[in-house]
Structure formats: structure tokens, C-alpha cells
Amino acid sequence: MSLYKQSLAELRFGLDTRQFSARELTEAFLARVGTHDAVLNSFISRVPEAALLAADQADVRIAAGEKAPLLGIPYAHKDIFCTQGVRTTCGSKMLGDWVAPYDATVHQRLNAAGAVMLGKTNMDEFAMGSSNENSAFGAVKNPWDHAAVPGGSSGGSAAAVAARLVPWATGTDTGGSIRQPAAYCGVTGIKPTYGRVSRYGMIAYASSLDQGGVLAPSAADCAIGLQAMAGHDPRDSTSAAQPVPDYSADLNQSLAGLRIGVPRQWFTAGLDATVAARIEDALRVFEQQGAIRVDIDLPDAELALAAYYLIAPAEASSNLSRFDGVRFGYRCAEPRDLMDLYERSRSEGFGSEVKRRILIGTYALSAGYYDAFYGRAQRARRQVAENFAAAFAQCDVIAGPVAPTVAFDLGAHASDPATMYLEDIYTIPVNLAGLPGMSIPVGFSGLRPVGMQLIGAPFTEARLLATAHQYQQQTDWHLRMPAAYEEGSV
Numbered sequence: 194m195s196l197y198k199q200s201l202a203e204l205r206f207g208l209d210t211r212q213f214s215a216r217e218l219t220e221a222f223l224a225r226v227g228t229h230d231a232v233l234n235s236f237i238s239r240v241p242e243a244a245l246l247a248a249d250q251a252d253v254r255i256a257a258g259e260k261a262p263l264l265g266i267p268y269a270h271k272d273i274f275c276t277q278g279v280r281t282t283c284g285s286k287m288l289g290d291w292v293a294p295y296d297a298t299v300h301q302r303l304n305a306a307g308a309v310m311l312g313k314t315n316m317d318e319f320a321m322g323s324s325n326e327n328s329a330f331g332a333v334k335n336p337w338d339h340a341a342v343p344g345g346s347s348g349g350s351a352a353a354v355a356a357r358l359v360p361w362a363t364g365t366d367t368g369g370s371i372r373q374p375a376a377y378c379g380v381t382g383i384k385p386t387y388g389r390v391s392r393y394g395m396i397a398y399a400s401s402l403d404q405g406g407v408l409a410p411s412a413a414d415c416a417i418g419l420q421a422m423a424g425h426d427p428r429d430s431t432s433a434a435q436p437v438p439d440y441s442a443d444l445n446q447s448l449a450g451l452r453i454g455v456p457r458q459w460f461t462a463g464l465d466a467t468v469a470a471r472i473e474d475a476l477r478v479f480e481q482q483g484a485i486r487v488d489i490d491l492p493d494a495e496l497a498l499a500a501y502y503l504i505a506p507a508e509a510s511s512n513l514s515r516f517d518g519v520r521f522g523y524r525c526a527e528p529r530d531l532m533d534l535y536e537r538s539r540s541e542g543f544g545s546e547v548k549r550r551i552l553i554g555t556y557a558l559s560a561g562y563y564d565a566f567y568g569r570a571q572r573a574r575r576q577v578a579e580n581f582a583a584a585f586a587q588c589d590v591i592a593g594p595v596a597p598t599v600a601f602d603l604g605a606h607a608s609d610p611a612t613m614y615l616e617d618i619y620t621i622p623v624n625l626a627g628l629p630g631m632s633i634p635v636g637f638s639g640l641r642p643v644g645m646q647l648i649g650a651p652f653t654e655a656r657l658l659a660t661a662h663q664y665q666q667q668t669d670w671h672l673r674m675p676a677a678y679e680e681g682s683v
């Protein structure tokens with residue numbers, strides 16, 4: 194089988210049995226990036242020389258008999274993870290040529306694992322967005338339909354995986370940025386429990402919500418990527434000290450007796466009828482495998498959305514104050530004085546969505562308004578977490594939509610931020626409660642993929658991955674790829 198269609202386990206087997214070398218594998222994927230990315234724009238930076246060097250080093254380790262799941266296998270990083278020697282832009286002009294002086298913990302771990310980074314993927318500026326249209330490096334196309342957005346903010350990672358330009362990629366999810374682009378591009382994505390993956394060296398958007406994770410074709414591939422990234426990090430004080438289970442070993446847990454909770458409030462007028470129908474199809478597949486469907490109540494999604502769009506901008510306004518034209522990145526030309534330097538560096542360096550959020554966040558945190566906005570939003574956040582806790586008394590996993598629609602047209606919501614924010618109504622509550630969530634492909638609406646969300650109680654990633662994997666043993670949506678990216682079609 195062509196290399197680009199193989200799972201991570203198949204690639205591992207091929208490398209370990211010397212059917213191909215890490216260099217050959219890396220060259221094959223670099224060639225795919227070269228052929229297709231002029232159209233897709235899924236990469237902000239490519240590093241072919243460094244990738245081939247890493248591949249050669251991996252070949253030496255493989256020849257020495259080392260066994261490691263990702264050794265010699267290519268991947269791409271969302272351009273939010275700091276990487277020494279390769280610029281980290283966060284999708285912003287502000288960091289357009291900034292090179293981090295240190296590696297993110299996630300990057301350090303992947304380097305140690307011998308994974309081969311092909312480059313850094315496109316994203317909404319500072320991870321703010323649902324369509325990847327807020328990138329200073331241009332929009333990304335959805336490989337299934339070039340008229341559609343790939344979703345955001347990890348749109349570059351999702352598109353690159355969907356087109357099989359890389360076997361897997363990293364992402365981050367503050368309010369849905371792994372799950373929603375995974376759904377729009379027909380790939381599998383996992384956002385782990387808050388604290389499962391270190392945030393050290395992952396540029397902060399909203400620190401109490403941000404969490405790194407994986408986008409890959411299948412749940413089995415996600416298990417391997419997450420295994421390498423997860424675990425306690427003393428350099429991140431919010432990182433969890435919990436041991437990391439063996440995600441791949443746990444994939445074969447049976448679905449018999451698994452209680453799948455389906456929130457009544459999520460299947461209402463706001464949800465596209467075709468998306469709802471594909472999710473119902475998927476639920477029947479779970480039931481055929483012995484899972485038990487339980488209808489549950491999960492109220493307050495609107496409350497969660499409102500709370501998120503106060504909390505996230507408030508934290509962002511504080512996190513982004515460090516980009517002042519002095520310490521990092523972009524500096525305006527010929528400042529008149531210090532105030533002029535601050536003002537023009539920030540107004541020229543940031544895009545309009547980032548500025549909108551800084552304004553909202555600064556306003557919400559200002560003296561006199563703090564309790565009316567931020568304090569109330571925090572109370573709503575607690576309510577959302579309690580709603581989930583009550584739901585998990587009745588079920589083991591919650592299933593529902595990822596987004597109200599499939600991928601929308603490029604430009605469709607560009608001038609309407611409030612409609613864009615509604616895209617996150619089913620994903621945001623999960624971040625507010627710090628829970629793990631996944632998106633798995635469950636069919637199509639026309640050309641455009643439909644994703645289903647699976648949500649678990651804290652630190653039940655193994656259960657979620659196994660649930661998704663069992664579904665993927667019965668279906669082949671995760672194996673489909675857009676015809677234009679098949680070899681021989683260009």
C-alpha cells in the first residue's frame with residue numbers, strides 16, 4: 194500500500210522490518226507537501242533539510258535495534274508550539290519571524306521519541322477563530338471541497354492530515370480548535386483533559402482552557418501521538434501528576450454495556466438536519482456493538498458560550514500584553530516615543546480578531562466591571578462543570594455533534610463574528626469543564642465531512658479512544674480521503 198495511506202502502526206512495522214527507511218518515508222511525505230500545499234496552504238513553515246537530518250538520525254537508531262512508536266515517522270506541529278531553530282509565528286504578523294530560544298515540552302518529547310517534524314502548520318492568529326481565516330499567512334482550503342474552510346484554529350493541521358500530507362499532526366483546543374477542524378476535514382482529533390499535556394512552550398491564548406492534543410486519521414493513530422505528548426511536566430504548574438495509561442493497549446475494550454449519553458438539548462432547531470442524521474446513524478453502530486443509549490439533560494450551552502467569550506478574551510488580553518514591541522517579535526518603524534512604540538507595534542502587529550478580543554477582555558476586567566462580567570462568567574463556568582458531573586452519573590461517555598453544521602464556505606462568516614462564535618456551542622462547554630473530548634468522522638453531507646463528538650469524565654482518554662476505535666473497526670469513514678489528493682490524480 195502507498196506509504197501515505199498507512200496507519201502509524203503500519204508505518205512502524207514497515208520501518209522496523211526495513212521495507213523502507215525513515216529517509217524514504219520522509220522524502221515521500223515531503224514530496225506530497227511540495228505537490229499539494231501551494232493549493233492548500235496548510236503549512237506556514239516547512240523544514241525539509243532538518244526533517245531529512247532527523248530521519249537519518251532515526252535510521253541510525255532503528256538500525257541499532259531501538260523500538261519506539263514514532264521513531265522515524267513524520268508529523269507536523271501547529272505553529273503555536275515553540276521550536277528552537279524554526280520560527281514560531283502563532284499565525285500572527287506579531288511573531289512573523291520570531292524564533293523561540295527554547296523548545297515546548299511537547300516538542301522536546303517528540304524529538305526524544307525520534308519523530309520527524311516536517312514543518313509548522315497554519316492556524317488562526319493566536320488560536321482565535323473557527324475557520325483559519327484569521328491567519329496572517331492566508332486562509333487554508335478544506336481538502337474535501339476547496340470552497341470550504343477547514344475549520345479552526347488548528348485548520349492547517351486538520352487539512353494536512355486530511356490530505357495525507359503528514360501521517361499526524363499536533364493541535365491545541367481552547368474552545369474547540371482540535372475537534373471542530375477535525376470534524377470539518379473528516380479526521381479524528383482528541384483534546385485531552387486539561388492538564389494532561391504540558392502547556393510549557395505552547396503560546397498562551399486562554400491559559401485556563403488551552404490544551405494540546407492530536408489530529409490523525411484514526412483513533413488508533415491518536416492514541417500513539419497522545420502517548421508521546423502526555424504526562425506530568427514540572428515546568429507547567431497546571432500539569433497533572435496522574436500516571437499516563439497505555440492508550441494503545443486499551444483500544445480493544447468492548448463497548449458492551451457502555452452507557453452513551455445523548456444530550457436532548459443538543460438535538461434541537463440549531464443543529465443541521467443532515468449532521469443530526471449522520472450522528473443518529475453512528476449511534477446505531479454503537480448500539481449494535483452493545484452500547485446502551487441513554488438520553489440525558491445537558492442544559493446551558495448558551496450560557497457556556499457567553500461565559501467563554503468573556504473568560505477567553507479576558508485571559509487573552511492579559512496573555513497578549515507581553516507583545517509590546519519591546520520584548521518579542523514585531524516592532525513598528527521609527528517610533529516617536531515609548532507610547533507610540535507600544536501603540537503602533539500592537540496595532541500594526543495584531544489582526545482585527547485579536548484586537549477585538551483584547552478590547553473585550555480588557556473591558557471585562559476593568560475595575561468596576563470585573564464582578565459584573567468576569568465574576569459572573571466564572572460562576573456560569575462552575576454551573577457548566579456541575580451539569581457535566583450530573584450527566585456522568587447517568588452515562589460513561591457523552592455523544593453528540595461537534596458543530597451545528599458541516600464546513601461553511603470561505604468568507605461566509607468573515608464579517609459576522611457572532612455567527613462564527615456559534616460554531617463552538619457544542620465544544621466550548623467541554624473546555625470550560627476541563628474534560629477530554631474527541632471528534633470522529635461519521636459520514637458526509639454532500640462533499641463535506643460530518644464529525645461526531647465524544648466526551649468523557651476527567652482523565653478517561655483511554656475510554657474515549659477505545660470507544661472511537663471500536664466504531665472505526667466497524668466503519669471506514671476514517672479511511673476515506675479526498676480524491677484529488679490520491680496519488681496519480683495530479
Ligand code: GLN
Pocket residue numbers: 320321322323345346365366367368369370371398505617
Ligand atoms: N473558535 C474558538 C475561539 O475562537 C476556539 C478557538 C480555540 O479552541 N483555540 O476562541
